[in-house]
Amino acid sequence: xxKIFRIVxxxxxxxxxxxxxxxxxxxxxxxxSNEKFNAGNFIFDHISxxxxxxxxxxxxxxxxxxxxxxxxxxxxxxxxxxSGKFHHGHSDYKNFRLMFxxxxxxxxxxxxxxxxxxxxxxxxxxxxxNVVAIFFSLAIMLWVFLSVAKAYVRRxxxxxxxxxxxxxxxxxxxxxxxxxxxxGEKKYERYxxxxxxxxxxxxxxxxxxxxxxxxxxxxxxxxxxxTLFLALCTFLITNISAGKDYWKHIINTPGVPWWLKIxxxxxxxxxxxxxxTKPFALMIRLFANITAGHIIALAFFSxxxxxxxxxxxxxxxxxxxTLAFTIFMTCLxxxxxxxxxxxxxxxxxxxxxxAIEEHHAAEHH
Amino acid sequence: MELVTPGIGLLFWxxxxxxxxxxxxxKFAWKPIxxxxxxxxxxxxxxxxxxxxxxxxxxxxKADNEKIIAEARREKxxxxxxxxxIKEKIxxxxxxxxxxxxQKSIETARLIIQNEKTxxxxxxxxxxxxxxxxxxxxxxxxxxxxxxxQEALVDNLLKDVKxx
Numbered sequence: 031x032x033k034i035f036r037i038v039x040x041x042x043x044x045x046x047x048x049x050x051x052x053x054x055x056x057x058x059x060x061x062x063s064n065e066k067f068n069a070g071n072f073i074f075d076h077i078s079x080x081x082x083x084x085x086x087x088x089x090x091x092x093x094x095x096x097x098x099x100x101x102x103x104x105x106x107x108x109x110x111x112x113s114g115k116f117h118h119g120h121s122d123y124k125n126f127r128l129m130f131x132x133x134x135x136x137x138x139x140x141x142x143x144x145x146x147x148x149x150x151x152x153x154x155x156x157x158x159x160n161v162v163a164i165f166f167s168l169a170i171m172l173w174v175f176l177s178v179a180k181a182y183v184r185r186x187x188x189x190x191x192x193x194x195x196x197x198x199x200x201x202x203x204x205x206x207x208x209x210x211x212x213x214g215e216k217k218y219e220r221y222x223x224x225x226x227x228x229x230x231x232x233x234x235x236x237x238x239x240x241x242x243x244x245x246x247x248x249x250x251x252x253x254x255x256x257t258l259f260l261a262l263c264t265f266l267i268t269n270i271s272a273g274k275d276y277w278k279h280i281i282n283t284p285g286v287p288w289w290l291k292i293x294x295x296x297x298x299x300x301x302x303x304x305x306x307t308k309p310f311a312l313m314i315r316l317f318a319n320i321t322a323g324h325i326i327a328l329a330f331f332s333x334x335x336x337x338x339x340x341x342x343x344x345x346x347x348x349x350x351x352t353l354a355f356t357i358f359m360t361c362l363x364x365x366x367x368x369x370x371x372x373x374x375x376x377x378x379x380x381x382x383x384x385a386i387e388e389h390h391a392a393e394h395h
Numbered sequence: 396m397e398l399v400t401p402g403i404g405l406l407f408w409x410x411x412x413x414x415x416x417x418x419x420x421x422k423f424a425w426k427p428i429x430x431x432x433x434x435x436x437x438x439x440x441x442x443x444x445x446x447x448x449x450x451x452x453x454x455x456x457k458a459d460n461e462k463i464i465a466e467a468r469r470e471k472x473x474x475x476x477x478x479x480x481i482k483e484k485i486x487x488x489x490x491x492x493x494x495x496x497x498q499k500s501i502e503t504a505r506l507i508i509q510n511e512k513t514x515x516x517x518x519x520x521x522x523x524x525x526x527x528x529x530x531x532x533x534x535x536x537x538x539x540x541x542x543x544x545q546e547a548l549v550d551n552l553l554k555d556v557k558x559x
Contacts, residue, residue: 078397079405100404136397156403161408168416175424182431187438201428223425227417255401259409321398 067339069332077249077324078136083112083127085244092118094243097162101126103140103152103156113156126152132225160256163248167234175230204229204375212379213386219380224267228260229375236320236367240360251370252320254313261313264378269305272385280305308381319370327359438470 054190075084082094096114103109106125116176119130125141129306138156140148176192181194190198209225235250250256280301282291290297330352338345530552533546 068539074398079402127549154403155407156401156404157408158402160405164409164412168412171417172416175420175428176453179424179427182428186431187435197428198432201462202432205429219429222429223421224417226418226425231413253405254399255405256409258401259406317399 033146067335068333069329069336071336073325073328076328077252077321079158079253079255080136081138081158082118083159083162083244083248094118094201098157098161099126099138100155100157103138103150105140105148109152116121119292119340121168123377149268151327155282159248160250160253163235163238163245163250164256166245167231167238167250170234173229200229201226208372208376208379212376212383214383217386221267221379222270224263225375225379228378230369232260232316232374233367233371237364238370239320239324240363240367246388249321249324251316252324254317257313257317260316260374261309264312264381265306265309267378268309268381268385271382275388276385308377312377316370316374319366323363323366327356327363330355330359524558530556 081097081099082092083097084092084094096112099109099111099113099115101109102375109126113128113188115121116126116128119128122141125143126138127141127147128138129135134151137151138154140150141154142148148347171188176195178193178197181191185191204226205218205222208229209222212218213221234250234254238246239249239251281298283297283301286297332347332351334345337348513543530549534549
């Protein structure tokens with residue numbers, strides 16, 4: 031789905047370049063020693079973070095945008111350089127090496143004076159592909175929403191125009207269908223900015239993830255770190271703004287036999303576990319949905335390469351089918367992009383609503 | 396495993412950039428947009444309400460007008476009726492008064508006539524008395540001459556005497 035251009039292009043080139051492919055491609059990730067196509071690596075490379083922004087594979091050579099590497103280690107202090115210095119893993123830079131295989135695949139390891147890898151990895155604060163994608167999406171959000179806000183101030187009380195028309199129904203939807211019913215009429219306005227921010231961030235990154243060419247195509251919302259952070263935000267907001275009833279409910283759950291609370295606090299333990307599992311489910315749901323979509327679409331593409339290794343004619347035939355499948359998957363992913371952004375926002379609102387709810391919480395369950 | 400292992404660097408940049416952008420957007424975008432939407436919705440609601448109120452007012456005015464017109468009509472009828480009553484009363488009164496006046500004049504006339512009549516009778520009476528006296532005188536003067544003459548004389552006299 032991402033990189034469709036690259037793959038389609040590669041598909042056309044595949045047969046003419048088949049021979050040179052093996053000779054010229056020294057990139058370990060693409061099975062340097064073995065010309066057999068490795069779908070696992072292929073898919074994995076596309077959905078994981080990277081120190082390069084891969085644009086195209088041209089005649090077996092990877093054309094990629096080098097990104098800044100920022101490393102800190104107790105041995106060599108702070109080091110800042112472009113990832114191009116690694117030459118796609120062909121050479122070390124200073125005492126750092128970008129690994130393309132093994133346990134630390136995709137990571138930068140530090141080499142000791144004797145040329146052997148050190149046990150501890152340096153602290154990697156590099157501007158990776160996902161970081162750039164985040165910056166890009168946040169820049170778009172800044173631009174879009176600041177200009178929309180300006181339009182609201184400028185055209186006070188008037189009908190919306192242009193971009194406003196596009197954004198307003200979504201904002202009103204989040205407000206009236208998500209925040210209001212879940213959090214309640216009294217307090218929803220306090221949490222609305224966060225819900226809007228999360229919704230638009232996830233939606234925008236889901237959509238950008240479907241764009242196959244730079245600056246889209248990064249698997250941001252399908253990255254566990256991003257979903258971890260977003261879920262953590264919801265977790266913190268939920269528990270910081272939680273009312274007395276919420277904690278009372280956890281410690282002394284009403285409607286449960288006393289022997290489940292004393293002497294062994296089984297119920298409080300279960301309830302407390304629930305506090306943690308809610309954001310954990312948020313994190314996994316978004317990550318799994320987006321990643322799975324990408325994997326399926328890429329797997330369909332991999333079929334083309336599999337069959338190409340067997341028979342060129344078969345590959346042509348299969349490519350038509352897989353393209354159809356991939357288009358179908360992309361449409362499905364388009365739907366998933368909206369649904370997952372909505373679900374994350376809705377559940378965040380529901381969790382916040384449950385935490386700040388007064389009295390009612392004690393009556394249910 | 397790497398797929399489900401959070402990266403420190405990514406988390407770091409994500410936290411910083413997301414928080415900064417969130418704070419900027421919260422202050423300069425979300426709040427103004429939310430407020431503007433709310434203001435606009437409030438003003439629309441208000442406008443709709445006032446329009447409805449105006450419509451109700453107009454309807455009220457219409458009802459009032461009709462009431463006023465009905466009132467005026469009733470009043471007009473009342474006034475006309477009163478005027479008719481007054482007219483009839485005045486006419487009746489005038490009639491009564493005229494009758495009384497006529498009666499009075501008739502009465503007066505009758506009184507005058509009575510008086511005149513009484514006076515005439517009295518005068519006649521006086522004249523009769525005077526004539527009687529003068530006749531008596533003359534009769535007495537000729538008393539002795541002839542009885543026939545006397546009788547002729549009385550007849551003559553009586554001839555002369557006529558009730559005026």
